[in-house]
Amino acid sequence: MRGQPMGTPPGAGAPPAPAPAADGPDLGHHGDAEVGEGLVDLAVNVRHAAPPPWLAEPIAATLGDLARYPDPAPARAAVAARHGRAPDEVLLTAGAAEGFVLIAQALRGVRRPVVVHPQFTEPEAALRAAGHQVERVLLDAADDFRLDPARVPADADLVMIGNPTNPTSVLHPAADLTALARPGRVLVVDEAFADTTTVPGRPGEPESLAGRRDVPGLLVVRSLTKTWGLAGLRIGYLLGAPDLLARLAAVQPLWAVSTPALAAAAACASPVAVEAERAIAARLAADREHLVARLAGLPGVRVAGRPASAFVLIHLPGAAAVRVALRERGWAVRRGDTFPGLGPDWLRVAVRDPATTDAFTRVLGEILEA
Structure with missing residues (x-):
């Protein structure tokens, strides 16, 4: 199948009138906007590894x-x-x-x-x-x-x-x-x-x-x-x-x-890719459990639901200020208030290896204690 003109698609009508800009969250904001020089990236859900x-x-x-x-x-x-x-x-x-x-x-x-x-x-x-x-x-x-x-x-x-x-x-x-x-x-x-x-x-x-x-x-x-x-x-x-x-x-x-x-x-x-994918997913599950356990031990932090992917969503009163404090300490996390249905007290954190998780949660704990 090629992306070439094939006539008017079935069911297509005249283009609707332009929709007004969405009220509230900035739909164009993504995790890559959170990262920067010298920051440990927990904001983007892309696995950091060289291609095999x-x-x-x-x-x-x-x-x-x-x-x-x-x-x-x-x-x-x-x-x-x-x-x-x-x-x-x-x-x-x-x-x-x-x-x-x-x-x-x-x-x-x-x-x-x-x-x-x-x-x-x-x-x-x-x-x-x-x-x-x-x-x-x-x-x-x-x-x-x-x-x-x-x-x-x-x-x-x-x-x-x-x-x-x-x-x-x-x-x-x-x-x-x-x-x-x-x-x-x-x-x-x-x-x-x-x-x-x-x-x-x-x-x-x-x-x-x-x-x-x-x-x-x-x-x-x-x-x-x-x-x-x-x-x-x-x-x-x-x-x-x-x-x-x-x-x-x-x-x-x-x-x-x-x-x-x-x-x-x-x-x-x-087939080799599918096999490797499943091995990576199994390691990711263990790393995710480690992150969830560490976050659960911090005051005021609540992990939403039962995370099943390469990131977790956390609720934390004052999360906007915490995110800024984390950046000052060298850590980038994803703000949650640009997602419809969330607000300023939500953060998304990418799952990384246990050593990175331990370092991150230690800094987050210090910020919360302060």
Whole structure:
């Protein structure tokens, strides 16, 4: 599938009137704005590790062939095979963020788009930039930000949700997500962090819908930038029905994904990559438990829910001032008040190795005592 014009997408109408800027949180703020020279980065949820040889070598090998236009077919076939799908059920993108832009641009005919928050802000930002009038469903902190499918309006024809959700680190049951699907609705599930999750006794990616072909209107958004530290390369993909992906491909620029990124996609879909991913997720789970235990011992700090991904969300009265104090001591964490449904007393902290966690929580404890 190529990102070339294919005519007017089915169901598309005249572009809606531009949506007004969202009141409240700054949807354009991201964790990379928090980091800086000399700061230990706990604000960005990208794993800090050099690419292994099986990934670095295919990427480097493309540098001698950059005069040729990218050919996405081999990478698309590799990604499809990984998820038990056909190649026309895969659309490669320049990072998961491009996927949200394509969805917003291609599905201009939707009448009632709903975004379930707190979650990654780019889906709503992309919708608003395309002129959509966005409705928010805010999950409750008192209920650990768990999804109640009944909260989503029955006539919503576009629903967007993350799983596991950034920034809450909640892993919603697949059954709750599929309960949102219905004829006439596009259900977008952001699985950018699906490969970071583990559940004892359930190998693979628990609660992932990436291989599901029986859910009507489902679009799964995936990213390869988190676990493999490829944020600068920009590579992700969408999984869904061929006719739905064709509508998105019609608004995608030609050759949107570079040849090095395509090599990375193919490598990350290989069996050796999947095996390595699961080992990394298992280590991450242990590191996450260590972080949660250390945070639980600090006065006034509450970890939200049962974290399941590469970050945890904490509630801390006076968190805004604490974040500034942490920066003065050399630590960058992610502010929570730019996520709809949160406020100034929330912080997101990336999971790192135990030594880094111990150093961070020691400094945080000193700040809280002071």
